[in-house]
Amino acid sequence: MKPTTAVLLFLIVCALIAAGDEVLAIEGQTGEVPLSAETQACVSCHMLYTPGIVHDWLKSRHSKTIPSEAAKKPALEKRMSAEDIPENLLRRAVGCYECHSLNLDAHTDSFSHMGYRINVIVSPNDCKTCHAVEAQQFAGSKKAYAYQNLAGNPVYWALVSTVSGMRKVENHHLIAEQPSAATLHETCFGCHGTKVETKGLKTLTTRLGEIQVPDLSNWPNQGVGRLNPDGSTGACTACHPRHGFSIEVARKPYSCSQCHLEPDVPAWNVYRESKHGNIYSSKYQQWNFDVVPWVIGRDFTAPTCATCHNSLLTSPEGTVIVERTHDFGARLWVRLFGLIYSHPQPKSGNTSIIKNKDGLPLPVTFAGEPATEYLIDTPEQSKRMATMSGICKNCHSSTWVSSHFAKLDSTIRETNAMTAVATNLMARAWQDNIEDNANPFDESIEQLWASQWLFYGNSIRYASAMTGAPDYATFKNGWWNLNVNLQQMKNWIDIKEEVQEKDR
Amino acid sequence: MKPTTAVLLFLIVCALIAAGDEVLAIEGQTGEVPLSAETQACVSCHMLYTPGIVHDWLKSRHSKTIPSEAAKKPALEKRMSAEDIPENLLRRAVGCYECHSLNLDAHTDSFSHMGYRINVIVSPNDCKTCHAVEAQQFAGSKKAYAYQNLAGNPVYWALVSTVSGMRKVENHHLIAEQPSAATLHETCFGCHGTKVETKGLKTLTTRLGEIQVPDLSNWPNQGVGRLNPDGSTGACTACHPRHGFSIEVARKPYSCSQCHLEPDVPAWNVYRESKHGNIYSSKYQQWNFDVVPWVIGRDFTAPTCATCHNSLLTSPEGTVIVERTHDFGARLWVRLFGLIYSHPQPKSGNTSIIKNKDGLPLPVTFAGEPATEYLIDTPEQSKRMATMSGICKNCHSSTWVSSHFAKLDSTIRETNAMTAVATNLMARAWQDNIEDNANPFDESIEQLWASQWLFYGNSIRYASAMTGAPDYATFKNGWWNLNVNLQQMKNWIDIKEEVQEKDR
């Protein structure tokens, strides 16, 4: 299909604009930083059609610097890790075209737009052009596998589809149906990422007449483990939202809080109630979230999520405390998130490859035995714990830190034991034919059991790990709930057995 | 009753103060802006007695501008929409007396205070003197009818009174009592607004001796659909709190979050967890919430509630993107808030006039059929959807926006279908005499049914509409709860039937 007359007319108008005041205004905002001709063309029209994102970019570092300058920064101040930036990108701002035209051949979502060939989605593999180390670290992390770890694991898939699928009543039975793509997109895959595929081109009627654009499935989505149409996985925009790509946004806890939330992963909720979270909320306006490296004491006086888990930190004297990582589990030795029990971190970000002694792709058996060969060993655990403790010790004494983590160890043991008690009750319900073990998530005792580890056990462990949120661990989603819930499991088994008894 | 000696003495003191340094101090703070003699008198005494609100006003635009100047602003910058401001208000600051003395004859809450006749409550009809267009738009909205829509609808009234009323036990039965005015004031009518009536005058003993003031029922209250003693409805102060009347406060999401909250209307909770909310929380300190018009890209780079629902927006080039509205549903085509099912927006803000095919004042029947004649038609729905999409498209592509709203459509269909499944289960419980359909909110299966649409269905739809909060839609108050809850409805029906069975 050819461009319509309206589109051609529009292109002429854009060309005129591009030669006139609009571009000067843009140049004014970006100072001396040169834009490529292609990006000038993008901006001159999109300034009118999508001014929000153009101005977001104009305020960003990408519009105000060029890679050849960024490459000259001292090692600790560098935000760009690639050594071999292509020559044609070196001396121009990182603009629309620079990112949206990378690796065109790999992208099934590339298309011709107003005379330029571009991709709809800029993937981690594209960002890698300048941010090679970060992209590589990310690629091996659990985050990069967030889609596959759900979709490729039959147990987790049973949970996903039981949770998000509709129900109908037939002959007095509740029948579960498979969830729709639209709902999965808004539930589990909203955070984990969708599988985006190009179905072909579609024609859109816009203010400029008809244009053709790729027809993408499961789009839009910025989930962290998204499968991209160029074959890569992940979305840098999950934490560095378009088109500012800000380090400030990623360092503030609100980014993490989009997905790490109660009731299942209450990292944000616990942080907010902790001493660290209190100090952050009270003082962050006086801190600096934009500087690299990030200096303890000078730039902040209490950690955010990024401080402990990701950022390059130095002391005010310039000593490196910890290196930057975009493998988000790299500083963690234990996985608090219980599946079904808390366990050592997996070796690979791809957890769908695990097989435990039950023959299931779970890091621990139903009886609590870890699938050791897939999990990091004790020396690696100790090494990671030392890295994390090394961060803590910039503000806390050795005793403080070791006592804190000893408490965490105790809490992991206790919550795992409480899960085991619930698992045994559920096993009894299965044995006594009160519920059916075909799907461990679709009947009431099973759902109470899942709440035990997925909600309450997890919450207690997060509260323990972040040295805060005692009320959370007690009454909000914690020990109170763990014990009340266990009592309800038992009550329901008892009453069902009493009534069944009388049926005989 | 006449003013006591103490009051007379006080008035003399105030007069002396008014002639002295205190007033100079006030003039200093308001620059060249003249105050009326009456407002000078108010301020000179209330500076001592209620300094908090006097200083709040002194920091506000009302103390720093005069209507005749405000009227000269270019059309897009105007904050004052009336064309015919009374002559006596034109050239003085908008002070205490200017607002509290309007339309005295209409106010049953007017009284004589220290020699001045004033009203206790400044109503939307008073604000209309300068803000005519806003008051008129508001007057037709669902917000203006928020009290009447509850109090004048027997079904909603059954919900209100069952929720907020006390219980007693008689002969082993729980007996519901009608809720007290005090409790209604703090529950439903806290947001919806109370009916404020003047019961007469009452005598107060104050630091100045005895004074007489109006004795108002159900006061204080700033609910958005308040019935005022001048016969008008609403409270501008619901969103523009006294005595700053700030546009900044109304544009920030905390104002909306006072009422639009989990578990029933979780707009705030969902926004906070969304990408938009994350960017807002991370960056709002660098944005401008006080300028008119509000410019996309320049003043903000992610929307708050007001951006999409209310504010006048322009592009950085000055093109109007959307006009301001104080009819808060004017840009909405579908009503996500399920009563009992999600449905097209009602034509009138007064929803108590609706009659559906069940003969009930509900926009949809129990079986899911909409009361079409009371709801906006398809062309109007499309028009409003185009207005809203037009806002989105300043930052997002056409495909992005249309795919987003297609997902919302799917989610509305699915959550409505899930409500229908629950409604059918409840109907079976009624038919089998497990519960009694006289009041659909006062027994356990009925309460589980109400949770399905009022809490979980609503939450899932809000999460869908705001393109965020996947964890909210999954585990917090979403699909998990929808399915666990349905299972519990069925369990309770089953066990009751089994036990009843054996009774026969």
Added chain:
Amino acid sequence: MKPTTAVLLFLIVCALIAAGDEVLAIEGQTGEVPLSAETQACVSCHMLYTPGIVHDWLKSRHSKTIPSEAAKKPALEKRMSAEDIPENLLRRAVGCYECHSLNLDAHTDSFSHMGYRINVIVSPNDCKTCHAVEAQQFAGSKKAYAYQNLAGNPVYWALVSTVSGMRKVENHHLIAEQPSAATLHETCFGCHGTKVETKGLKTLTTRLGEIQVPDLSNWPNQGVGRLNPDGSTGACTACHPRHGFSIEVARKPYSCSQCHLEPDVPAWNVYRESKHGNIYSSKYQQWNFDVVPWVIGRDFTAPTCATCHNSLLTSPEGTVIVERTHDFGARLWVRLFGLIYSHPQPKSGNTSIIKNKDGLPLPVTFAGEPATEYLIDTPEQSKRMATMSGICKNCHSSTWVSSHFAKLDSTIRETNAMTAVATNLMARAWQDNIEDNANPFDESIEQLWASQWLFYGNSIRYASAMTGAPDYATFKNGWWNLNVNLQQMKNWIDIKEEVQEKDR
């Protein structure tokens, strides 16, 4: 055990550093304020080993002022209340050594560290050296007794241990075990404070070789009623976190929100949803949280927790509105927190001494009769209510304030009555042998009963008291829950009785 060679080497390095640039840098940051030689030694090494807390202190008032100057401030501006500061502290910054070396003989946690004798914990008794009035007020408050009031009260201890203890299944029964110290530390005692005792010295291997430090039980902890190793109670750091000890942090609501949280004490949750909370969130960046005295209208235009409960407030003209207090109940007449019923504030901060007519250490009997002799009388209640109302009246009229508190009275009566209905249902369950009254917290009907007052009754009262959060009081944790929960108590009693009936 003697210092190792590494330690000796380290001390030499520190001494060299102390003589060089590092100290100049410190002096630069603290301007003309002299540091003691001991504190210089601490800082010169800890600048390398714990830079976070050193820099936090460097930004604090303690590093920038000396007591002799602080003592010269006008009475209302004073932050230091002691009259007789020891001579050796008067003319040096309040540094590491000044605080960590106080009252060495009283501290079982004192030890020799790099040649200096210091205490691990700085207790309220140490802070009292300069902040005598605050320490004394605190010492009599419920906060100071927060540990003892739980640990020394058999009823509350039953709640604590039932909530936090593990369970095992034996012969189809759930058996409760005593909670571990680690879990108590992270649940109830996380806020209430732990009992910290010195078990002796322990040897740590650090980067400097082996060092000896006190081995403390239940440490670290900053709970407000902590039992300290010097015999004192409390932790100033609960609200003024180390090492900034900021008045700003204590005045912002996030500090209070670490412990005063839903579901049991939802002060923060209610505040956030209230009009006061909305204005705070929207405007606090324009307020001053660091100035003493705190001036209504000038420094803030809506209250935080500290405004109403603690701070010294004056009007812009300098009139004292209310004196500062660190007895956090001193301005309260009624205790909203239901144990089991809301009641007048206790006379003593130590509530474990109460004996009611049931013979239990509860302020009210199970039937609702208050233990009057342990609670403040009507004149004292009126006096405190007048103090609080006096704060409100700086922004609100007398009628507004009195109508507000009349609503609160009604809500207290109604929620207490609703608790009584639940208590009667539980009594019936005990009488009919459905549950066992040995422990009133360990079976399902009992747990529903506890939810009624501990979660829902409390929440409704907090929402009433803070004139906000109507949705909270309705659907979040309020009347809806109160009535749904009551229905569930009754259902469970009914079904158990029906099934028991058939057993006979």
